[in-house]
Amino acid sequence: xxxxxxxxxxxxxxxxxxxxxxxxxxxxxxxxxxxxxxxxxxxxxxxxxxxxxxxxxxxxxxxxxxxxxxxxxxxxxxxxxxxxxxxxxxxxxxxxxxxxxxxxxxxxxxxxxxxxxxxxxxxxxxxxxxxxxxxxxxxxxxxxxxxxxxxxxxxxxxxxxxxxxxxxxxxxxxxxxxx
Numbered sequence: 001x002x003x004x005x006x007x008x009x010x011x012x013x014x015x016x017x018x019x020x021x022x023x024x025x026x027x028x029x030x031x032x033x034x035x036x037x038x039x040x041x042x043x044x045x046x047x048x049x050x051x052x053x054x055x056x057x058x059x060x061x062x063x064x065x066x067x068x069x070x071x072x073x074x075x076x077x078x079x080x081x082x083x084x085x086x087x088x089x090x091x092x093x094x095x096x097x098x099x100x101x102x103x104x105x106x107x108x109x110x111x112x113x114x115x116x117x118x119x120x121x122x123x124x125x126x127x128x129x130x131x132x133x134x135x136x137x138x139x140x141x142x143x144x145x146x147x148x149x150x151x152x153x154x155x156x157x158x159x160x161x162x163x164x165x166x167x168x169x170x171x172x173x174x175x176x177x178x179x
Contacts, residue, residue, distance in 0.1 A: 051107035053176045056150070059120075059133075061157050062098035063091040071160045076100050078138045078152040088159050100138075101153035103174060111143045111179040116153055120172035129164045133157045135172055141179065 061074045062082055072086020082098045084090050105112060116137040123130045138152040153174070 048108035048110070048178075049106075051105065051112060051144075051176055051178055053174060054104050054106075055101065055174070056104045057099050057102035059101035059135075059153055059155055059172075060096060060099050061133075061155070062096050064159070065089050065091060065165075066159045066161065066163045068162045071158070071163065074157045074159060076155055078154045086159075087161070100155075101174075103151055103153070105142060105144060105149045105151070105176050106147055107144050107178070109144050109146070111141060112149075112176050113141050113179055114139065114151055115173075115175045115177075117172040117174075120155070120170045122157070122168040122170040124164060124166040124168050126164065129166075129168075131157055131159060131163065131168060133170070133172075142176075 059076065061076055064074050064084065065088070066072060067087030067089075070087050072084060072088035074088055074090070075083040075085075076098055077083075078100045080099045082090055114137050116135050118135060120133045120135060121130050122133060133155040136154050138154070142149045142151055153172075
């Protein structure tokens with residue numbers, strides 16, 4: 001009788017162990033299924049107006065003369081005020097209004113950065129006569145409000161002694177980008 005009970009107890013234990021393993025496997029697979037989920041996510045985009053920059057007023061140093069002994073500079077401020085150093089003498093600006101460069105920026109009502117070349121070379125066609133203007137922007141960044149904003153470029157023009165008289169012209173790069 002003792003053996004039959006042990007045999008029956010062993011059979012019962014094996015049956016319980018089998019049920020336990022089956023229960024654990026089924027329980028884990030239920031947990032694995034509950035541990036994952038999926039949804040449809042959203043995406044969106046907004047297209048804005050491209051940013052633009054236009055030269056509204058050209059940088060103009062006006063008329064001046066220079067002595068033969070030494071040169072000097074002609075400056076133009078963002079307030080359109082001219083100045084001179086050295087032997088440079090400012091002349092009446094009749095027909096030529098000195099002005100800082102004025103630029104209009106257009107686009108979406110956002111902030112933007114401004115990049116201006118450090119210098120501009122003004123030439124009369126003879127490289128030996130070239131003059132260099134050192135440029136300064138009125139601000140590094142701006143904010144477009146109601147579609148537009150403005151900024152200025154001031155400069156200091158280095159003039160050599162006995163600079164050859166004549167008309168000089170040059171260009172410089174200006175760029176803007178949304179922040």
